[in-house]
Amino acid sequence: MKRFWHVRPARTVAILLAALLALAVGCLSLWAGAARLSNGSWPDPVNGWLSQLAAAGWQDPLWVGIGAILAVLALVFLLAAVLPGGRATVLLQGDDAGAGREEVLAAAGLSALVRAAAERADGVSSASVTSGEKSVRVVVRTPVRTTAPIRDDVRRRAETVLESLPLRRVPQVQVQVLRKGEG
Numbered sequence: 001m002k003r004f005w006h007v008r009p010a011r012t013v014a015i016l017l018a019a020l021l022a023l024a025v026g027c028l029s030l031w032a033g034a035a036r037l038s039n040g041s042w043p044d045p046v047n048g049w050l051s052q053l054a055a056a057g058w059q060d061p062l063w064v065g066i067g068a069i070l071a072v073l074a075l076v077f078l079l080a081a082v083l084p085g086g087r088a089t090v091l092l093q094g095d096d097a098g099a100g101r102e103e104v105l106a107a108a109g110l111s112a113l114v115r116a117a118a119e120r121a122d123g124v125s126s127a128s129v130t131s132g133e134k135s136v137r138v139v140v141r142t143p144v145r146t147t148a149p150i151r152d153d154v155r156r157r158a159e160t161v162l163e164s165l166p167l168r169r170v171p172q173v174q175v176q177v178l179r180k181g182e183g
Contacts, residue, residue: 014080021073090133091168106167107131113165114138117157123150125180134164136171139178147177 035043041049054137056062090105111129114136123144130137138158142150158173 014077016161017080019076087133090171091132093166093168098104105167110136110165113161114158116160118154121150121153121157124154127154132171134171135174137174137176141178141180143180145179147179151175151177 030045032043035046040048040170052062088107090107090110092103092105094101094103108131110131114131115127115129115138117141118124118138121140123142124140125142127138127140129139136158138154140150140154144150154177155173155175158175162170162173
């Protein structure tokens, strides 16, 4: 069975950038072509740019600059398309791809559960949590000077939440305590 929920996210940023770039080039080409058909000559900005390119030799810094910009842009698009994004879900124990059953928990939901538990700890004024399949990172803020007991309490609470869920793999908990006014 092909997974539906537990997949890597689409590369929408790369697709959006490529589409906007293609749209801009298409609109400018349409404008220049319409002006060429109606007047019989290229518009002044296009004509000046084309004559500049025609007069420049291959070793000219203009061509080298255009080539470097296009190469960097192509590399960024290639890396954005090829490198996978992070998963937005965590597999549960009941998941069985072979039987056609897929059970996942959204990483945002897991983060919300851990954040609620962390904010209930004594001395914690706020908490933020990022979750993944392998780790859960908890950052808490506190006005208290001694942070070690708070860190231990938050870690214990987060681990209790994670162990109470039917996760296929229990993520490792990382806790960072910031005193209010720091970081």
